[in-house]
Amino acid sequence: MTETSQTVSFTQMKDGTKAEYELLAELERPFHAMTGDRILQELERQGQFTLEGYRITRLTHGLQAATRAEQEGADIDWIVGALLHDIGDGLAPQNHDRMSAEIIRPFLRWEVSWVVEHHGIFQMLYYGHHYGWDKNARDEYRDHPCFESCAAFCERWDQSSFDPEYPTQSLAHFAPMVREVFARKAYDPEVIREGVVVGLPPLAG
Ligand SMILES: [Fe+2]
Numbered sequence: 001m002t003e004t005s006q007t008v009s010f011t012q013m014k015d016g017t018k019a020e021y022e023l024l025a026e027l028e029r030p031f032h033a034m035t036g037d038r039i040l041q042e043l044e045r046q047g048q049f050t051l052e053g054y055r056i057t058r059l060t061h062g063l064q065a066a067t068r069a070e071q072e073g074a075d076i077d078w079i080v081g082a083l084l085h086d087i088g089d090g091l092a093p094q095n096h097d098r099m100s101a102e103i104i105r106p107f108l109r110w111e112v113s114w115v116v117e118h119h120g121i122f123q124m125l126y127y128g129h130h131y132g133w134d135k136n137a138r139d140e141y142r143d144h145p146c147f148e149s150c151a152a153f154c155e156r157w158d159q160s161s162f163d164p165e166y167p168t169q170s171l172a173h174f175a176p177m178v179r180e181v182f183a184r185k186a187y188d189p190e191v192i193r194e195g196v197v198v199g200l201p202p203l204a205g
């Protein structure tokens with residue numbers, strides 16, 4: 001926690017002066033700069049409990065998804081997206097896909113954020129029928145430009161990443177990528193590239 005002797009004097013936001021808001025913006029800068037580190041701390045926390053009933057932790061699931069993405073030659077946005085696709089699960093288990101997407105949205109490509117936001121409904125393909133749900137609920141997005149990317153993300157990196165035997169990379173391996181991504185300028189159009197679909201890398205062989 002950063003200690004500071006400088007504080008504003010107002011007790012209601014509407015009473016703040018321009019100088020006070022400039023001070024707040026200045027004090028907030030180092031906090032923003034530490035976002036990547038807070039993300040890594042949250043991932044570490046997710047390594048402390050197993051994923052209920054599964055054979056691995058939430059952290060290992062994300063690490064395994066990211067390892068598969070890297071192995072297949074995906075770019076840094078896909079790798080970090082795979083690593084963080086379930087990061088919202090701790091606070092928002094009912095809508096973790098959307099929460100995870102909001103965390104990455106300012107810093108990763110539009111396509112990756114869309115895929116993370118919708119992976120929950122696409123994942124139902126693999127288990128929805130066991131609960132009497134529509135396993136093909138993803139079909140409402142059939143005409144969306146990111147449909148194939150999301151389907152492939154779930155098939156290749158998400159539904160497959162619950163294997164305690166898989167040679168999964170460590171969090172330390174991915175930490176520099178997380179720091180790099182969260183050090184980007186937020187909502188930079190050259191990073192976000194709204195509407196551009198790259199797709200997953202083609203599978204070898
Ligand atoms: Fe998920």
Ligand SMILES: [Fe+2]
Nearest residue numbers: 061085086158
């Ligand atoms: Fe997942």
